[in-house]
Amino acid sequence: MPLNDDQNSDSDSSRLSESTASSSDSEYSRQSFNSDSSSKPSSPASSPPKMVTFDELMAAARNLSNLTLAHEIAVNANFCIKHEDHPQNSFAGTVKQIVHKAFWDHLESELNEDPPEYEHAIKLFEEIKEILLSFLTPGANRIQNQICEVLDTDLIRQQAEHNAVDIHGLANYIINTMGKLCAPIRDNDIKQLKATENIVELLRQIFHVLDLMKMDVANYTIQSLRPYLRRNLVDYERTKFQEILEETPSALDLTTEWIKESIEDELSSISNDSSSSSGADHSSKSSISPTLVLNNGYLKLLQWDYHKTIPETLITDEVRLQELREKLNQLKIIACVCLITNNMVGAAIVNVPDFANQLKRISLPLLEGMSKKTFDLKEALNAIGVQICIKVNESLTERDLPTLNTEMQNNLMGQITSIVEENNPVSSLIDKRIQLFMKSLLALPSFRKCMPTLPGGISVIQPEMELVGSQFASIVEFNKQVYGPFYANILKKLLFPEAAIGKAEIEAPSN
Numbered sequence: 484m485p486l487n488d489d490q491n492s493d494s495d496s497s498r499l500s501e502s503t504a505s506s507s508d509s510e511y512s513r514q515s516f517n518s519d520s521s522s523k524p525s526s527p528a529s530s531p532p533k534m535v536t537f538d539e540l541m542a543a544a545r546n547l548s549n550l551t552l553a554h555e556i557a558v559n560a561n562f563c564i565k566h567e568d569h570p571q572n573s574f575a576g577t578v579k580q581i582v583h584k585a586f587w588d589h590l591e592s593e594l595n596e597d598p599p600e601y602e603h604a605i606k607l608f609e610e611i612k613e614i615l616l617s618f619l620t621p622g623a624n625r626i627q628n629q630i631c632e633v634l635d636t637d638l639i640r641q642q643a644e645h646n647a648v649d650i651h652g653l654a655n656y657i658i659n660t661m662g663k664l665c666a667p668i669r670d671n672d673i674k675q676l677k678a679t680e681n682i683v684e685l686l687r688q689i690f691h692v693l694d695l696m697k698m699d700v701a702n703y704t705i706q707s708l709r710p711y712l713r714r715n716l717v718d719y720e721r722t723k724f725q726e727i728l729e730e731t732p733s734a735l736d737l738t739t740e741w742i743k744e745s746i747e748d749e750l751s752s753i754s755n756d757s758s759s760s761s762g763a764d765h766s767s768k769s770s771i772s773p774t775l776v777l778n779n780g781y782l783k784l785l786q787w788d789y790h791k792t793i794p795e796t797l798i799t800d801e802v803r804l805q806e807l808r809e810k811l812n813q814l815k816i817i818a819c820v821c822l823i824t825n826n827m828v829g830a831a832i833v834n835v836p837d838f839a840n841q842l843k844r845i846s847l848p849l850l851e852g853m854s855k856k857t858f859d860l861k862e863a864l865n866a867i868g869v870q871i872c873i874k875v876n877e878s879l880t881e882r883d884l885p886t887l888n889t890e891m892q893n894n895l896m897g898q899i900t901s902i903v904e905e906n907n908p909v910s911s912l913i914d915k916r917i918q919l920f921m922k923s924l925l926a927l928p929s930f931r932k933c934m935p936t937l938p939g940g941i942s943v944i945q946p947e948m949e950l951v952g953s954q955f956a957s958i959v960e961f962n963k964q965v966y967g968p969f970y971a972n973i974l975k976k977l978l979f980p981e982a983a984i985g986k987a988e989i990e991a992p993s994n
Contacts, residue, residue: 550719550720550723550724550727550799551798551799553712553716553719553720553723554716554720554799554800555799556705556708556709556712557709557712557713557716558716558800558803558961562705563702563705564698564701564702564705565698566694566695566698583687587683587687589603590603590604590607590683590686591683594650594682594683598646599646599648601639601640601643601648601650602643604648604650604686605636605639605640605643607686607690608634608636608639608653608657609634609636611634611657611689611690611693612630612631612634612636614693614697615630615634615657615660615661615664616630616631617697618664618696618700619664626660626663630660633653633656634653634656634657639653650682651682654682654685654686654689655677657689658673658676658677658689661673661676661689661692661693661696664696665692665696665699666696666699666703668699669692669695669696669699672692672695673692675688676688676689676692716961716965717961717964717965720799720965721965721966721968724796724965724966724969728969734795735795735796735969735973736795737792737793737794737795738794738795738796738797738966738969738970738973739973739977740794741780741783741794742776742777742780742970742973742974742977743977744780744783745776745777745779745780745783746771746776746977746978748779749771749775749776749779750771753770753771771978773970773971773974773978776974776978777963777970777974778922778925778926778959779922781925781955781959781962782918782921782922782925784797784804784808785804785807785808785811785918785921785955786808787804787805787808789801789805789808796962796965796966796969796970797962800958800962803954803958804955804958807951807954807955807958809853809854810947810951811917811951812853812854813847813850813853814917814941814944814947814948814951815910815913815914815917816846816850816853816860816864816902817842817843817846817847817850817943817944818913818917818940818941818943818944819899819902819907819909819910819913820842820846820864820867820871820899820902821839821842821843821943822909822912822913822940823895823898823899823902823909824842824871824875824895824899825839827891827894827895827898828875828887828891828895832875832878832879835878838878839943840943841874842871842874842943843943843944845867845870845871845874846867849863849866849867849870850863850867860903861900861903864899864900864902864903865896865899865900867899868895868896868897868899868900869896871895871899872887872892872895872896875887875895912940913940913941916937916938916939916940916941917941917948919938920935920937920938920941920948920952921952921955923935923936924952924955924956925956925959927956930952930953930956930960934949934952934953
């Protein structure tokens, strides 16, 4: 009978996943992919190719949505739901305004009839009752019974038939109940409701405040869930992703390609180092560290073109990774500006205290928003160059030293604006040193205990680099913990294809 490949596969991947998350490079060996030890339940099971139905695709989308939301709640302490209206001059805002005005105008005309027509108002009271009941915690029987009794729509309809509806009394009861149930931040809104006399405007504002209260309840729920999610997020995300993988077997295609590119880059580096074209064969793959492959893959995300789809296993951190990439680009420009300035006028400003930080303070505001499509980097660099020339001359004047002449100023500004050009030597140098720092950081056993030494030329941005580096390393560390078993299976197939071929031959039925 054929051997059970799933069991062996799970065993292999569990071993590599442990190494992926925490062990040193030396722990990766060919034997770690061929062990017969029992599989771990956290390892992803292999799935045969299958057709995906629409329902399965939608189920995978829901799983991804839940996974993304849970991840955001757990890792982003500032995540909350905010109340945002469409801009008034937008199409959606205009349509909403017209529709809402038509609804409330119609309600007002009905209530002004003689006798008044209450049907639409009763429907609103019914909706308000359901919203108020949704705010109650289990066991709040007394107030629940009171709400159901006062806002009994059948009774209100009977009163309407005899023109005996106390609509203002009902509204006042609703406001008082909202005051008991709302968060303290809504007390002022409740006071404003009590001061509103027009019944139609009052009902409209009641719904507005109820929307705010629903948002408050949702944010309270998020705060309550956050500690639990943080404790259980690794298992939750891994389980959810496994469900996605079972429903859509292609859910690791981009991740596989991302790892494959990293392996090819490493093979190319080995080949260049050995100056031999024969270095990039299968035999050299066995000497490649899977940790190094993954770390290099993560580093590529700091230069990723985010118009392309990111690997599936990193979707939950896409926004954070993009923000880190943009921050690093900004820091690279600042380091380039400081290096160019020091090289040109360093002797004149060497004794000026805090001058590097002054250059940083000049550059930062002018580089805000540099990730936007409309941002003109060359124009910003030109403005930075002008400001730096002014600052340098001020410093030289204060110390009775000759200021920069026009030629020197033009030269300094020209070198600063040339940073934007492709293959600029200063930009390339700083970029390599930033990458070296990030690579050294990922290689540390614990980045929280110590930071690697910054390479020369980027010490001016040391505090910012350490902050960005720790944020990036945290994302990488958590990602390895969650998706290590999935990466293990992919790396095993890509780095040791002969092992997979050997298994296939063993499993092939004899004629």
